Amino acid sequence: MNKKLKEKIGWLHLWLGLSSGLVVFIVALTGSLMVFEKEIDQFINPEFYNVxxxxxxxxxxxxxxxxxxxxxxxxxxxxISTWNDPSxxxxxxxxxxxxxxxxxxxxxxxxxxxxxxxxxxxxFSIVLSLHRELLLGDIGKIITGVSCLIFVFLLFSGLILWWPKKIKNLKQRLSVKWSASFRRINWDFHSTFGFYSLTFLLIISLTGLVWSFDWFEKTLYFMADGAVKKVSLKVENPTKIDPELDHNNFYQTIYNKTDSIFSYKGNIQIRIPSDTINSIQVLKEHLDIRIPDQSSAVYFDKYTGENIEIRPYASFSRGDKVKRLVYPIHTGSVFGYPTKIIAFLVTLFALTLPITGLIIWLGRKKKKKQ
The missing domain is CATH 3.10.450.40 (Nuclear Transport Factor 2; Chain: A,)
Structure with a gap:
């Protein structure tokens, strides 16, 4: 690569890294906690989740x-959230x-x-708000989204800066020289482990953009379905006025109906809309599928309890199926504990990048003065 171009990429890598470093640190720290949210919460509050x-x-x-x-x-x-596990x-x-x-x-x-x-x-509500919007609402959401885009650039530019001029030096770039000076160890740690974690961090960063930008979500649908329009998760309620029927056993009935419609083993969640327009959505997660969050849906009239629509998971478009994969991929839960551990380790490493990068910059600044 042209030396001047590489210098310009290095300059951008440095200043974009310094400007987004604090946000990257916060997002990576909270992200590492979110990987094991269920396990941590159930360990701290066992009485909340188990009888x-x-x-x-x-x-x-x-x-x-x-x-x-x-x-x-x-x-x-x-x-209303229920689980197949009797405990x-x-x-x-x-x-x-x-x-x-x-x-x-x-x-x-x-x-x-x-x-x-x-x-x-x-x-974990506070942790999630910090992770997605820095507790700042819509402004924080934009800041984390832009920082995530910058981080994606930093990953690619870091690879360019890491890549050796000669292939014979590649082996040296693939290990940390622990016997060297602190500055050298710091640089090796930053660049070498950055290379090893690049693919995983890139996947986590790109999937995270779904919660920050509508255009990114539309791009996913366009790539999967050839169209930006997605199927709405909401279904309009046909009955507009409560006919004041006897609603005893109302929620248990729609629970039982959903459980019988989808006969597989699964957790069931009932979502009641806060508005006056949409119907009740009941999701049943398929526990026999290894990948989590793969749920079929049934919609019920919130006044009469009548079945409005059935949407098996198999009927979803490719775009909708991809969208439902985003969360398990982003959190590392897609293939259970092996991918969770990888996600946890690489997000922990990601929070060190702004620190080691800052140390590299301060070291170079000191060297120039000398």
């Missing part, structure tokens, strides 16, 4: 909701009297509330 004893029969979902409405003044339910609790999210989202863990066998927390106070 002390497994009963012979379960209370209906409507019974559990009635408990929350009476004892905790919950006005509106937004999500797991039911987790219900609803709006309290202050219109704040509150999460409840309930024993499905007794209907007893085992724990509750406001969504905004949950540790």
């Amino acid at each position: 002390t004893s497994i009963g012979t029969s379960k209370k209906s979902l409507d019974y559990c909701i009635n408990v929350l409405e009476k004892e905790y003044s919950i006005k509106k339910i937004s999500r 797991r609790t039911i987790v219900i999210t609803g709006k309290n009297k202050d219109k704040e989202s509150q999460i409840f863990s309930m024993d499905p066998y007794t209907g007893k509330v085992l724990g509750t927390i406001l969504y905004r106070d949950r540790f």
